[in-house]
Amino acid sequence: MSSARRVLADNGLGLFFAVIFLMALVGQFFAGLAQFNNDQHAEGLDTITWADYLTSADFVTDVTENWQSEYLQFLLYILATVWLIQRGSPESAARDEAGRESDADQMLGEHTVPESPRWARTGGVRTTVLSNSLVLAMGLIFLVSWLVQSIGGWGMYNETRLQRMQDPLTYPAYLLNADFWSRTLQNWQSEFLAVGSMAVLSIYLRQRGSPESKPVGAAHADTGETG
Amino acid sequence: MGSVAFRVVSATATACVCLSAAGCASGHEQTVNATAISFYTALEAERGAVACALLAPETKSELEQSSNKPCDQAILEEAVTNVGDRRRTEVFGTMAQVRYAGDVAFLAQFDDGWKVMAAACEPVPGQPYDCSVEGG
Structure with a gap:
């Protein structure tokens, strides 16, 4: 088994959760941005950029x-x-x-x-x-x-x-x-x-x-x- | 709490406020204040068109509809002049409030800068302010 595959095999649990954590966080970010901008639009306000939402x-x-x-x-x-x-x-x-x-x-x-x-x-x-x-x-x-x-x-x-x-x-x-x-x-x-x-x-x-x-x-x- | 620990907590809290409340006063307060000053200066000088250019689109539209007059005339009838000294400015995210001795204004952040959402506002205990100039 190559060293890279061994690292993956030995750390599968941590890596699996790290990957699905990041995917869920990115999904939450874009869903949250869309929801925030929908609310802004409903209030007659301008939408914000993803960079502004990231620190909001x-x-x-x-x-x-x-x-x-x-x-x-x-x-x-x-x-x-x-x-x-x-x-x-x-x-x-x-x-x-x-x-x-x-x-x-x-x-x-x-x-x-x-x-x-x-x-x-x-x-x-x-x-x-x-x-x-x-x-x-x-x-x-x-x-x-x-x-x-x-x-x-x-x-x-x-x-x-x-x-x-x-x-x-x-x-x-x-x-x-x-x-x-x-x-x-x-x-x-x-x-x-x-x-x-x-x-x-x-x-x-x-x-x-x-x-x-x-x-x-x-x-x-x-x-x-x-x- | 030791002074070092207090400084660490204070710095952390400040960083968090800057990050999450988007309320880093130094960043937005100056532009909010500059907009409010320009707005009230224009009203004092009876330059309605200049004041209207600083209104949020919905506020301008609502003012014209409710008064049946062009904004530059209606604003001079509805808004307060001689507001006195500025007491406090608070910025949270895309919204801000500027309190003067004689008026309270609410501003919102737009792509082309901060605009006045509401002005000539009277406090109502337990309720939102009653503003003569405000959007829908």
Whole structure:
């Protein structure tokens, strides 16, 4: 197998989602631009160029309001599955494995192997950072996305208010406004439903070959087993 | 919060405002203000044709229809002169508001520059402004 084909084969999952992410983002961009310009036309205003739309509050808000909720979903799921169990779910730890587990279980300090990351061995702040790095990264992306959504949403909401001959809101006032929380919560509820139903449905339903599912023949009561 | 952290957050927030609210005041505020000044200067000098050239197409059309007069005459009857000092200019995307001591104007961005969408506006509590000059 050539090295290029090996890279593709070894990274198929990440590359597949990167490609369909970019295709969906480009599709969203052009659909959003068309919708924005339809609205402009209906208001008797000039249409805008794709370059202006790319940096518009409209596009930035539409993108980041979905990003923040997706990263929040994974952040909460990663954290919740440390302590909470769902009996029978392949997504859950077994009852006796709930919690942060011992250093031996987590291959830390003297329990590392030669291939372990260096920060797993050093102890102190570095090991603490590595031990929580997934949640830290997810949390940071969530917060930045939510911040950008709030600022973009503020700009977008005020643009609409000015079209209606109303005073614009201040940023703090927008953070208390129904528009901000409606955009936020409509995304959160769908993510919470999806991840919760995944945890529960995977008790009884299977997808042969997927690590997100139990083996097809595994008992419904088996917890934390992946196939 | 430490000053460095605060500066980082402030810079990030500012960048985000510039990017997503398209409200980088420095970019659009000057041209919005220049349009508003030209509009009110023309009204004060009773140069209706100049003021009408700065109106948004729908606003100009609505003004002529509602008054049954050419725009350059109607605008001098409807719009406010002697608006006093400018208090505040806010720009969000393709829309802007300029508040003067004696009037509030709403402007929109067109291909050929910023145009006045509404002027001679009176605030109505809890409602949109009531503007003597405005589009459909």
